[in-house]
Amino acid sequence: QVQLVESGGGLAQPGGSLRLSCAASGFTFSSYAMSWARQAPGKGLEWVSGIYSDGSDTYYADSVKGRFTISRDNAKNTLYLQMNSLKPEDTALYYCARGAGWREEYDYWGQGTQVTVSS
Numbered sequence: 555q556v557q558l559v560e561s562g563g564g565l566a567q568p569g570g571s572l573r574l575s576c577a578a579s580g581f582t583f584s585s586y587a588m589s590w591a592r593q594a595p596g597k598g599l600e601w602v603s604g605i606y607s608d609g610s611d612t613y614y615a616d617s618v619k620g621r622f623t624i625s626r627d628n629a630k631n632t633l634y635l636q637m638n639s640l641k642p643e644d645t646a647l648y649y650c651a652r653g654a655g656w657r658e659e660y661d662y663w664g665q666g667t668q669v670t671v672s673s
Contacts, residue, residue: 556580556662558650563667566640570671576633576650576664584608584628589655590635592646592669601655602648603635613656618644640671 562574574590589604603624604613612624623636633650648667653660 556652558652558662558664560648560650560664560667563648563669565670565672567673568640568642568671570640571636571638572640572669574635574637574648574650574667574669576635578631578633578650578652581652583626583631586652587654587659588626588633589651589653589660590624590633590648591651591655591660592644592648593666594643594646597646599649600646601658604655605633637669640669642671645669645671 557579559577566572585607587604587607590602591599592602593599602615602618603622605624605626609626621639625634646669648669650664651660652662
């Protein structure tokens, strides 16, 4: 069965960095676009970033453009999100999802990893 397991969340100071990982299993990872999305307390789900199946193209929400970088290692079945210059408003539960989030096309989700940005 499809499994997506996120890791790497935690507490960071404003201006700091974190790197999220998503380990995928149960499907041919290299055949699917992948995305990151987040949900802040009391707010709706926000798509953050996406990447083509072969990594040839990437997409970002305006709120994270220039600060976050999505990447993937198809040999390791792993998706990454490098988050730099973190802001308190980046505090959220971050989810890995299978699909092209920039087209609002998702079909499987992980359980999420918490990111808290605070001094």
